Amino acid sequence: MIVSSGNRAKHPTAFYMRLALVAISACAGSHVASAADLTIPTTGTSPAQAPVPWLLGDWNGARTRLLNAGIDFQFGYTSEVAGNATGGQRQQVAYTDQWVFGATFDLAKLGVVPGGTVQVTWTDRNGSNLSDDAGLGTLQQVQEVFGRGQTLRLTDFWYDQKFAGGMIDWKIGRIPFGEDFASFACDFQNLTFCGAQPGNLVGNYIYNWPVSYWATRLKFNLQGFGYFQFGVFDSNPGYLRVSQSALPVFYSGSTGLLIPAEIAWLPKFGNLAGSYKFGGWYDTSTAADVVTDANGIPAVLSGQPLVQSRGRYGGYVSFVQEVLRPSRANAAGVLSLFFNATMADRRTATTDYQVAGGLTYTGLLPSRPQDDIGFAVGTTHVNSRIAWSEELQNLLGLGPVAVQGNEYAMELYYTYRPLAGLQIRPNIQYVVDPGGTGANPNALVFGLKTVANF
Numbered sequence: 348m349i350v351s352s353g354n355r356a357k358h359p360t361a362f363y364m365r366l367a368l369v370a371i372s373a374c375a376g377s378h379v380a381s382a383a384d385l386t387i388p389t390t391g392t393s394p395a396q397a398p399v400p401w402l403l404g405d406w407n408g409a410r411t412r413l414l415n416a417g418i419d420f421q422f423g424y425t426s427e428v429a430g431n432a433t434g435g436q437r438q439q440v441a442y443t444d445q446w447v448f449g450a451t452f453d454l455a456k457l458g459v460v461p462g463g464t465v466q467v468t469w470t471d472r473n474g475s476n477l478s479d480d481a482g483l484g485t486l487q488q489v490q491e492v493f494g495r496g497q498t499l500r501l502t503d504f505w506y507d508q509k510f511a512g513g514m515i516d517w518k519i520g521r522i523p524f525g526e527d528f529a530s531f532a533c534d535f536q537n538l539t540f541c542g543a544q545p546g547n548l549v550g551n552y553i554y555n556w557p558v559s560y561w562a563t564r565l566k567f568n569l570q571g572f573g574y575f576q577f578g579v580f581d582s583n584p585g586y587l588r589v590s591q592s593a594l595p596v597f598y599s600g601s602t603g604l605l606i607p608a609e610i611a612w613l614p615k616f617g618n619l620a621g622s623y624k625f626g627g628w629y630d631t632s633t634a635a636d637v638v639t640d641a642n643g644i645p646a647v648l649s650g651q652p653l654v655q656s657r658g659r660y661g662g663y664v665s666f667v668q669e670v671l672r673p674s675r676a677n678a679a680g681v682l683s684l685f686f687n688a689t690m691a692d693r694r695t696a697t698t699d700y701q702v703a704g705g706l707t708y709t710g711l712l713p714s715r716p717q718d719d720i721g722f723a724v725g726t727t728h729v730n731s732r733i734a735w736s737e738e739l740q741n742l743l744g745l746g747p748v749a750v751q752g753n754e755y756a757m758e759l760y761y762t763y764r765p766l767a768g769l770q771i772r773p774n775i776q777y778v779v780d781p782g783g784t785g786a787n788p789n790a791l792v793f794g795l796k797t798v799a800n801f
Contacts, residue, residue: 402768402801416512417456421449422466424799427490428535429477434790435534436482443474443493447556449503469505469593470557472496477792484782485726486698486754491533493539495558496589502557504595516576519798521559524580527566528607529626529663531687537776539725539756540703544663545607545628548701548727552630552659553605558586560605561597566656573613573623577733580605582632603632603657610768619669625661634659634695638732645736647745662690671795679710679717686726699730717764724757729783751783760796768800 400479408720413419423446431439449468454460478485503522507529518527525531525543533541541547546555554560560583566576582605585598609626610798633655640651664687671682686704693699705723710716729751733749760774 355366400768400800402766402799417453420452422801423447425492426797428490429489429536429792429795430795431477431481431588432791432793434483434778434788439477439481441475442471443476443478443490443582444680445492446471460508462508464507466503466505470502472557478665483778483790484779484787485783485790487538487547489537489776489778489794491536491538495554495587495731496592498589498592499558501595502559510587514568516568518733519563522562522564523556523559524553524607525555527576527578528565529624529665531665533722534707535723536774536796537756537758537762539701539727540723540758544687544701545661548689548698549661549691549696550780552582553631554586558584567798573611575610577606577608582630598652600774602715603630605630610737618672619676621668622666624665627660629658631658634693635729637697638736645739647736647740659692659695661689663689679713680710683707691696693730693732697730697733701725701727719759719762722759726753726755728753749784749786752780754781754783755779770798772796
């Protein structure tokens with residue numbers, strides 16, 4: 348809601364007084380709140396009838412009053428358990444989790460700035476992952492929520508301002524790359540099918556959630572079509588540090604600028620919604636060639652440092668399309684298909700493409716209209732220049748070295764929603780040629796993902 352300038356707080360003190368009064372008025376049943384990564388499907392349910400997405404309920408309406416006043420707290424938990432029946436160096440079970448603590452402030456509803464929003468989010472990760480513990484040798488983790496340091500980390504710290512009735516949207520602050528670019532749901536447990544693909548492919552410089560950059564993003568919403576957006580991110584390995592990671596600090600050591608751009612077509616065919624994103628990025632940093640030294644000789648033969656040159660880049664597509672949705676209100680049975688593909692430059696990328704596709708179906712069982720099932724298959728490819736270097740080592744007797752190619756993954760899950768705000772998702776994964784080589788045995792993994800939105 349946009350408020351007129353006459354409704355704005357005229358003085359900072361007035362704003363803080365109003366914020367305090369809103370919180371006090373809600374304390375009759377205050378509630379800590381929604382996880383950023385959890386949404387409750389409203390398939391077959393009108394917005395007015397949608398279930399409350401909080402595991403502990405609305406606390407006598409206090410949470411709704413806070414939302415209506417412009418304050419939304421997030422408190423969520425995700426855990427992932429995985430065990431390998433086959434594959435790896437040993438059979439083992441591993442557990443990892445993530446806690447989310449956040450708050451959104453709608454500055455229009457708070458009477459401060461029409462069209463303004465502030466978001467602050469911290470994440471805390473714990474545990475270990477099966478890919479390492481059992482020695483699976485996979486390119487993509489079988490527990491996507493693990494990684495980037497098991498520590499409390501500042502994930503969001505940004506201000507968003509809308510102009511011209513929402514047609515122009517500007518965002519600035521600490522922003523995760525995949526929150527705006529190549530964004531994709533994280534329902535699957537295998538990383539091949541979770542989150543922004545560029546971060547899965549070239550994670551040495553594109554960092555997915557929970558890591559964020561100092562960045563800015565400008566978005567143009569195109570009525571009747573979709574949107575176009577571009578961003579400028581500080582390319583800096585310092586964001587991976589765990590020291591001071593919970594604070595909005597600036598790190599020294601910037602290597603350049605990461606500049607992504609994306610255009611999206613958001614059609615609707617009758618009552619079937621679609622999303623078709625086309626994007627790419629260019630990083631101005633100096634980066635090492637994956638194979639050759641300064642003289643153009645494979646570094647594994649010369650023993651010399653890899654040649655350095657400026658620029659690294661890539662492109663992606665991300666499609667999601669509903670293909671079945673009952674026209675009758677409150678009816679279950681929504682089928683959606685998705686397809687993601689990302690390619691990175693072969694000069695600097697160890698893994699140079701990833702392709703994944705699958706489907707989700709909500710309301711498979713008439714007695715469980717909110718439950719859903721998902722199935723996906725995908726592949727991650729090791730740069731063929733690296734494979735050539737590995738073959739060369741074997742030919743010259745410097746091996747044996749496993750020659751890498753494609754890793755193939757598939758996953759099937761079922762989501763059980765016993766309560767609003769709680770998802771229990773058992774899954775089965777099968778990884779063929781982990782690490783892109785037949786030298787590693789195929790892995791059959793049983794997993795369980797649990798998401799709670801308090």
